[in-house]
Amino acid sequence: MTSVDLVVVGAGVVGLAHAWHAVRRGLSVTVVERDEHAVGASVRNFGHGCFTAQDGVAFEYAMTAREEWLKLGREAGFWLRECGTVVKARHDDERAVLEELASVREISLTDEGAFLPLDIRVNPREAVHSIAALLASRGVTFLWSTNVLTVEPGLVRTSRGEIACRAAVVAVGHDVDRFFPDIAEERQIQRCRLRMLRVAHGGVIDPAVLTGFSMLRYEAFARCPSTQLVRERLSHDHPELVEAGLNLMFTQLPDGSLTIGDTHHYSRTVDPYRPEDLDDLVLTETARLLGVPSLHVLERWRGVYASAPEPFLTATPAPRVRAVSVTSGIGMTTALGLAPAVLDDLLQEL
Numbered sequence: 485m486t487s488v489d490l491v492v493v494g495a496g497v498v499g500l501a502h503a504w505h506a507v508r509r510g511l512s513v514t515v516v517e518r519d520e521h522a523v524g525a526s527v528r529n530f531g532h533g534c535f536t537a538q539d540g541v542a543f544e545y546a547m548t549a550r551e552e553w554l555k556l557g558r559e560a561g562f563w564l565r566e567c568g569t570v571v572k573a574r575h576d577d578e579r580a581v582l583e584e585l586a587s588v589r590e591i592s593l594t595d596e597g598a599f600l601p602l603d604i605r606v607n608p609r610e611a612v613h614s615i616a617a618l619l620a621s622r623g624v625t626f627l628w629s630t631n632v633l634t635v636e637p638g639l640v641r642t643s644r645g646e647i648a649c650r651a652a653v654v655a656v657g658h659d660v661d662r663f664f665p666d667i668a669e670e671r672q673i674q675r676c677r678l679r680m681l682r683v684a685h686g687g688v689i690d691p692a693v694l695t696g697f698s699m700l701r702y703e704a705f706a707r708c709p710s711t712q713l714v715r716e717r718l719s720h721d722h723p724e725l726v727e728a729g730l731n732l733m734f735t736q737l738p739d740g741s742l743t744i745g746d747t748h749h750y751s752r753t754v755d756p757y758r759p760e761d762l763d764d765l766v767l768t769e770t771a772r773l774l775g776v777p778s779l780h781v782l783e784r785w786r787g788v789y790a791s792a793p794e795p796f797l798t799a800t801p802a803p804r805v806r807a808v809s810v811t812s813g814i815g816m817t818t819a820l821g822l823a824p825a826v827l828d829d830l831l832q833e834l
């Protein structure tokens with residue numbers, strides 16, 4: 485039977501973040517992924533390192549993660565833009581939120597709203613695969629197309645046999661309830677389903693772009709007193725958009741096309757049907773934001789992430805085993821800062 489220091493279950497950004505930090509601490513690491521390459525939330529997102537708009541421990545993780553992204557970008561050689569984020573203020577109450585944010589974060593107020601200089605963008609379709617390739621070149625073993633069945637202290641059973649290990653991290657995103665239903669229930673973990681589209685675009689829009697709708701979704705905005713006014717106005721003027729959980733935002737991919745979105749729907753089991761009117765809402769609002777009559781859709785997809793009242797799940801289902809999931813839709817922003825904290829705690833048990 486193979487034996488390693490650490491088995492990581494899941495090759496999304498959370499699993500890779502643990503593998504990256506563990507291998508740098510000198511541990512032998514095996515990553516087990518059920519698909520032949522990662523196809524989960526980590527490749528379906530905006531690729532937005534949304535550091536500035538986080539708060540509390542998420543902000544701490546985010547700022548650590550920012551340094552790690554820059555290091556990984558250099559070492560793995562993937563496309564990464566230190567482009568910042570523009571937050572468009574289209575109403576006085578949104579401008580007031582940004583003025584309040586400027587008193588706690590280093591951002592610049594501009595004619596159109598605010599510029600958040602620290603944020604970054606990666607191409608999620610490339611970054612996660614590049615990180616896996618870098619880790620493989622540093623000695624991490626990847627078992628692709630291998631389903632993990634059970635995780636116990638010292639032993640991981642997979643569809644291709646057993647692996648002995650000193651410790652294990654289960655980083656399976658929203659599927660944490662498949663392994664640990666009681667923990668998932670206790671932490672009120674649900675699946676959040678998001679609608680995403682990629683549309684053609686002619687010009688260059690380097691920063692990520694957020695709007696007043698985004699102010700309802702990120703914690704640093706939530707702390708600003710005027711955000712309540714934004715919420716009340718948007719709920720009154722656009723109840724269908726607030727009901728759909730719209731976070732009107734976009735990021736540009738290297739080929740110039742825009743990833744646009746998104747809407748949020750919460751349930752434990754994801755409904756398979758996709759009402760077309762949600763995409764219509766996103767397309768109409770994005771066209772309005774860009775000041776164009778219509779948009780040409782190139783791709784549509786659905787993303788799912790774990791969601792819970794607490795932003796992060798780190799649980800100990802058994803000795804020397806950790807279940808880790810980012811339960812707030814900010815795994816690209818925070819995972820690389822969360823992982824060292826998890827490992828500090830886990831390695832004390834060895």
Ligand SMILES: Cc1cc2nc3c(=O)[nH]c(=O)nc-3n(C[C@H](O)[C@H](O)[C@H](O)COP(=O)(O)OP(=O)(O)OC[C@H]3O[C@@H](n4cnc5c(N)ncnc54)[C@H](O)[C@@H]3O)c2cc1C
Pocket residue numbers: 493494495496497498499516517518519521522523524525526527528529530531532533534630631632633655656657658659678679680746786787788789809810812813814815816817818
């Ligand atoms: C549409 C969308 C947009 C988003 N935008 C952003 C953004 O711009 N910025 C940001 O910070 N965050 C964003 N997020 C959130 C972010 O993408 C997630 O928080 C993050 O990707 C979660 O990473 P993960 O590794 O936990 O999950 P995943 O990427 O889903 O990876 C989990 C992996 O575990 C594997 N797995 C599951 N079960 C098993 C098993 N039994 N055996 C082996 N492998 C298994 C799966 O195959 C999968 O590859 C977005 C999410 C979505 C869905």
